[in-house]
Amino acid sequence: MKLHQLSVFSENKPGHVVAPCRLLAQEGIDIRALSLADTERFGILRMIVSDWRRAKDLLEQSGSVVKITEVLAVEVPDHPGGLADVLEAFIGTPINIEYMYAFPFVRGEKAVLIFRFDQPDAAIERLQERGFQVLSIGALEER
Amino acid sequence: MNTVTALSTGAAPFQPESAPDYLPAAILRELQLGRLRSIVERAWSAVPLHRSRMKERGIEPGDLQSLEDIAALPFTTKADLRDTYPFGLFASPMQDIVRLHASSGTTGKPIVVAYTREDVDVWTSVMVRSFATCGLHAGDIVQNAYGYGLFTGGLGAHYGAEGLGATVIPISGGNTDRQIMVMRDFGVTAICSTPSYFLHLVERAGQLGVDIRALPLRAGVFGAEPWTASMRKRIESASGIQAFDIYGLSEIIGPGVAVECPHQDGLHIFEDHFYPEIVDPETGRALPEGEEGELVLTTLSKLAMPMIRYRTRDITALMPGVCPCGRSLRRMRRIGRRSDDMLIVRGVNVFPSQVEAALLEVEGTLPHYQIILTCEQGLDQIEVQVEVTPEMFSDQIGVLERLNQRISDSLEHVLGIRAQVTLVEPLTIQRSEGKARRVIDRRTVQP
Numbered sequence: 291m292k293l294h295q296l297s298v299f300s301e302n303k304p305g306h307v308v309a310p311c312r313l314l315a316q317e318g319i320d321i322r323a324l325s326l327a328d329t330e331r332f333g334i335l336r337m338i339v340s341d342w343r344r345a346k347d348l349l350e351q352s353g354s355v356v357k358i359t360e361v362l363a364v365e366v367p368d369h370p371g372g373l374a375d376v377l378e379a380f381i382g383t384p385i386n387i388e389y390m391y392a393f394p395f396v397r398g399e400k401a402v403l404i405f406r407f408d409q410p411d412a413a414i415e416r417l418q419e420r421g422f423q424v425l426s427i428g429a430l431e432e433r
Numbered sequence: 434m435n436t437v438t439a440l441s442t443g444a445a446p447f448q449p450e451s452a453p454d455y456l457p458a459a460i461l462r463e464l465q466l467g468r469l470r471s472i473v474e475r476a477w478s479a480v481p482l483h484r485s486r487m488k489e490r491g492i493e494p495g496d497l498q499s500l501e502d503i504a505a506l507p508f509t510t511k512a513d514l515r516d517t518y519p520f521g522l523f524a525s526p527m528q529d530i531v532r533l534h535a536s537s538g539t540t541g542k543p544i545v546v547a548y549t550r551e552d553v554d555v556w557t558s559v560m561v562r563s564f565a566t567c568g569l570h571a572g573d574i575v576q577n578a579y580g581y582g583l584f585t586g587g588l589g590a591h592y593g594a595e596g597l598g599a600t601v602i603p604i605s606g607g608n609t610d611r612q613i614m615v616m617r618d619f620g621v622t623a624i625c626s627t628p629s630y631f632l633h634l635v636e637r638a639g640q641l642g643v644d645i646r647a648l649p650l651r652a653g654v655f656g657a658e659p660w661t662a663s664m665r666k667r668i669e670s671a672s673g674i675q676a677f678d679i680y681g682l683s684e685i686i687g688p689g690v691a692v693e694c695p696h697q698d699g700l701h702i703f704e705d706h707f708y709p710e711i712v713d714p715e716t717g718r719a720l721p722e723g724e725e726g727e728l729v730l731t732t733l734s735k736l737a738m739p740m741i742r743y744r745t746r747d748i749t750a751l752m753p754g755v756c757p758c759g760r761s762l763r764r765m766r767r768i769g770r771r772s773d774d775m776l777i778v779r780g781v782n783v784f785p786s787q788v789e790a791a792l793l794e795v796e797g798t799l800p801h802y803q804i805i806l807t808c809e810q811g812l813d814q815i816e817v818q819v820e821v822t823p824e825m826f827s828d829q830i831g832v833l834e835r836l837n838q839r840i841s842d843s844l845e846h847v848l849g850i851r852a853q854v855t856l857v858e859p860l861t862i863q864r865s866e867g868k869a870r871r872v873i874d875r876r877t878v879q880p
Contacts, residue, residue, distance in 0.1 A: 297828035299821045301858055327830050332856050334828060350640050351610075353860050355826045388829055406828065 291414050291424045292360040294342040295406070298335040299355045302328055307335055313352055319345050322430055323363070323404050325391035336391070338363070338404065340431065361406050363425040364417060365433075368394050368401040376403060379420045385413050395433050402433065448565040448597065450558050453705045454760040461761060462500060465708055468733035470497050473506065476739045479524035482517060483509075483741055503710065503731065504719050508742045514544040514684060523547050525737040535583040536683050543583070546683050547737035553592070555734055559689035559703045560593020566694045566701060566760075567654055567677040569623050571598030574649075576616055578626035578634075579657065580606040585687030586657050590625040593689065599623070606630065609637045620649050628655040628664055628676070629869050632799055635671045636822055646673035654679050656688055658868045659747075659768045661786050663793040664800060665697075678767050684743055685730050691765060699752045699764030706734050709765065710742070711751055714772040725750040727772050728765065746771045776872065778806065778813045781850050785871045788817055791847040795839050797825040801869070803862045808876040816853040817844060820862055 579586030681688035691700035801820035
């Protein structure tokens, strides 16, 4: 259920984000989900890809610093309140969301939310209790 | 022979080449004086610059009656080597010279140094003694990651390790993944490189899932750039090896001027070939034993290019007392800084070694850094760029920002001024021959 997210350090300079993306493209690795967190001076490119082990090796060989983190992909209906319903599931629990990003799918009227929790296992339990669907990488790729 | 065997430490067999390390002080001084007289005589008769400098001071080689008289001789500086480029300080005709090396030279022309066959033999012998001092012996497998070429590091270490009877892997610098493969597959027991390159290699090994601590590697002989005691601690704890400091410079011979023994308390100078003095870097006046100042070296046996009182710019002190290892060779403190690497930023003295120490204070950081000085509206700005390593990297912005803040606080604490800290991508800082370029000064002199 937990997905392996790749984070890549990038300086906040023109052209610095494109290099890892181009490298993965050349090697035929699909980026399933992506977010760029940035500050004035540096950024963190977070990605969920089709083959995280190979992507990590390729990026490290090219000199990048890569970190693997476990995240959850949660499917919600793509309508107002879809996100709020998920977030409310964690009110009053000790589980914290470190960060999240979302993307909709054209087909199926669903959206997928990627969450980085401080306690991913507890979060899976909570989400399933509340009837949310936590996607595996296979399920994410079918979307 | 019995006393000598008893004096040697550890399991390493005694090397016959190491015998001069244990000469009684009186005999060593006598040997030095004899060699000093003949080398000064040689410099006088074969090198016009040395002769004219001595004449200016009203000195002739025959005036040298004791070792203390050396203080009357003129200094030689790096500028003299540049001014006489390429061959002006050679004391041997080219047919007697078997090797030339040259410094990389960041500005302008390089400096060129020469060796006769006898000089190469002396160099090999001091490198054999250096490795033996670090406990290396025949049977060791030595990965020589110093650059081969005009730089003296590669060939100096190569000849020494081979002379010792060890197995040398002449891998030279660079291609880190191959270095790690060779280290693991060939059962390497000792490595030579710059300390910063070795640390990079350890990090990369971690990324590749190779645990250096589990390999047979037990010793590293590191030099060619100044490094701090905290850097040694970091290297030793990250790799499980013993890290030895070796000192040398091309102008004198290359690596093999001085080295640490397993007590790691100062570097033994191979005094039978290199005569050390400590002088005040400002006035050039000789300083008493134990006082910190600039190291000045005189080559006692170099034929192709004798160096008389060469100003090394390295700041150190000669240590009083005798080392428990039993060597009678005097020790100098490890070089922490050079007289010419002091930066003045907003009126405050800053040394790159302080920046290194401040970075090592912060958990998870490695001293891959560069100092960039600029001037904005008449005010000096100091920026310290730090390469991000897997150890310190996080997927969370907040963690990186707090790390940035901790580095910045540590720098302010050590330097006394605030520095802008910038995290940069790995391997973006320029390196040459494995030596990291630590300072970029973009301040222009205001008219």
